[in-house]
Amino acid sequence: xxxxxxxxxxxxxxxxxxxxxxxxxxxxxxxxxxxxxxxxxxxxxxxxxxxxxxxxxxxxxxxxxxxxxxxxxxxxxxxxxxxxxxxxxxxxxxxxxxxxxxxxxxxxxxxxxxxxxxxxxxxxxxxxxxxxxxxxxxxxxxxxxxxxxxxxx
Amino acid sequence: xxxxxxxxxxxxxxxxxxxxxxxxxxxxxxxxxxxxxxxxxxxxxxxxxxxxxxxxxxxxxxxxxxxxxxxxxxxxxxxxxxxxxxxxxxxxxxxxxxxxxxxxxxxxxxxxxxxxxxxxxxxxxxxxxxxxxxxxxxxxxxxxxxxxxxxxxxxxxxxxxxxxxxxxxxxxxxxxxxxxxxxxxxxxxxxxxxxxxxxxxxxxxxxxxxxxxxxxxxxxxxxxxxxxxxxxxxxxxxxxxxxxxxxxxxxxxxxxxxxxxxxxxxxx
Numbered sequence: 001x002x003x004x005x006x007x008x009x010x011x012x013x014x015x016x017x018x019x020x021x022x023x024x025x026x027x028x029x030x031x032x033x034x035x036x037x038x039x040x041x042x043x044x045x046x047x048x049x050x051x052x053x054x055x056x057x058x059x060x061x062x063x064x065x066x067x068x069x070x071x072x073x074x075x076x077x078x079x080x081x082x083x084x085x086x087x088x089x090x091x092x093x094x095x096x097x098x099x100x101x102x103x104x105x106x107x108x109x110x111x112x113x114x115x116x117x118x119x120x121x122x123x124x125x126x127x128x129x130x131x132x133x134x135x136x137x138x139x140x141x142x143x144x145x146x147x148x149x150x151x152x153x
Numbered sequence: 154x155x156x157x158x159x160x161x162x163x164x165x166x167x168x169x170x171x172x173x174x175x176x177x178x179x180x181x182x183x184x185x186x187x188x189x190x191x192x193x194x195x196x197x198x199x200x201x202x203x204x205x206x207x208x209x210x211x212x213x214x215x216x217x218x219x220x221x222x223x224x225x226x227x228x229x230x231x232x233x234x235x236x237x238x239x240x241x242x243x244x245x246x247x248x249x250x251x252x253x254x255x256x257x258x259x260x261x262x263x264x265x266x267x268x269x270x271x272x273x274x275x276x277x278x279x280x281x282x283x284x285x286x287x288x289x290x291x292x293x294x295x296x297x298x299x300x301x302x303x304x305x306x307x308x309x310x311x312x313x314x315x316x317x318x319x320x321x322x323x324x325x326x327x328x329x330x331x332x333x334x335x336x337x338x339x340x341x342x343x344x345x346x347x348x349x350x351x352x353x354x355x356x357x358x359x360x361x362x363x364x365x366x367x368x369x370x371x372x373x374x375x376x377x378x379x380x381x382x383x384x385x386x387x388x389x390x391x392x393x394x395x396x397x398x399x400x401x402x403x404x405x406x407x408x409x410x411x412x413x414x415x416x417x418x419x420x421x
Binding site: 113114115116117118119120121122123124125126127128129130131132133 | 300314316319322328342390411413416
């Protein structure tokens with residue numbers, strides 16, 4: 001059973017990055033904690049001295065792995081290990097992930113589906129139509145779709 | 154009611170009318186005569202007559218007040234209620250058109266005790282697409298306030314390109330998908346404010362700001378997108394378990410989450 005959960009790591013530069021990680025399959029017993037997905041913001045540089053201070057390993061080349069601090073959630077502690085290539089996150093693995101097993105079990109009896117995560121970007125594009133949340137007629141003329149209609153398709 | 158017909162040199166027809174409190178645009182790539190477009194918009198007005206929650210005399214309003222027995226309702230109303238029950242079951246109660254009858258929910262203009270707005274737009278657009286296809290129109294798009302269907306191609310040498318609205322930048326898109334026969338529905342908390350209510354709690358959901366569902370049927374896609382918003386942090390996980398759809402979600406923390414097969418539609 002593989003699944004992915006969005007994780008946000010704030011670095012000293014305030015860089016918010018995103019990546020995938022996968023949990024191990026649940027065992028025969030199912031966790032009883034209530035299920036909820038969690039977005040975790042950690043600031044590893046501010047936790048030095050604490051028992052869960054991050055450890056940094058500088059590997060060959062520019063790649064580094066960093067263990068984030070354990071972060072308490074209502075469902076238990078969460079801790080991730082991130083691999084950086086320069087400033088780019090190339091991998092994130094969950095070290096402690098208590099919150100998602102019962103939900104995976106409940107949602108699907110077969111293999112849990114994979115989700116992909118990325119950072120939201122604002123883009124411009126050549127498009128024919130816009131799909132968006134319902135807007136009122138008043139808002140329509142200000143919307144992207146309105147701009148397309150004025151362009152005459 | 155405004156009508157804005159426009160014909161380009163390539164014999165393309167476009168008409169936009171304001172119905173259902175939103176704008177419905179039909180863009181026909183083939184040379185379709187006005188009569189066909191008249192019938193399509195006539196259908197949209199019939200749907201408004203049946204399902205508008207802003208008027209007291211529609212079947213959905215009378216059903217909600219108990220003035221109309223279900224057995225006396227139109228086949229269209231039965232079809233929509235059946236679909237609605239299916240989505241309620243599949244979402245384990247995260248989608249429920251009876252939300253307006255919940256005593257925990259404050260009354261609001263336009264929210265009746267029975268309110269099928271979460272899927273009726275998508276359902277009506279599917280029927281409109283069938284109508285156009287039956288009339289021999291093979292290339293067209295219909296967009297009703299951000300929920301849309303496409304068939305064929307906009308031009309012979311390219312696919313329909315659909316931008317997914319960026320929740321925080323009105324003039325930008327968060328992604329672009331393309332294809333021939335698409336059904337794309339988006340629900341979000343960004344345009345009308347916090348108008349979506351969790352039927353299980355009576356509260357406004359958090360976690361997912363917007364969800365776009367691509368599927369074979371726009372009625373289901375429309376309902377699924379709304380249910381996913383209600384499910385919040387669980388929404389994308391739930392959508393990923395459903396067959397025959399792909400989805401893109403934008404979280405409150407401005408992350409984009411996509412189902413595994415979404416990439417096959419995506420160009421940007």
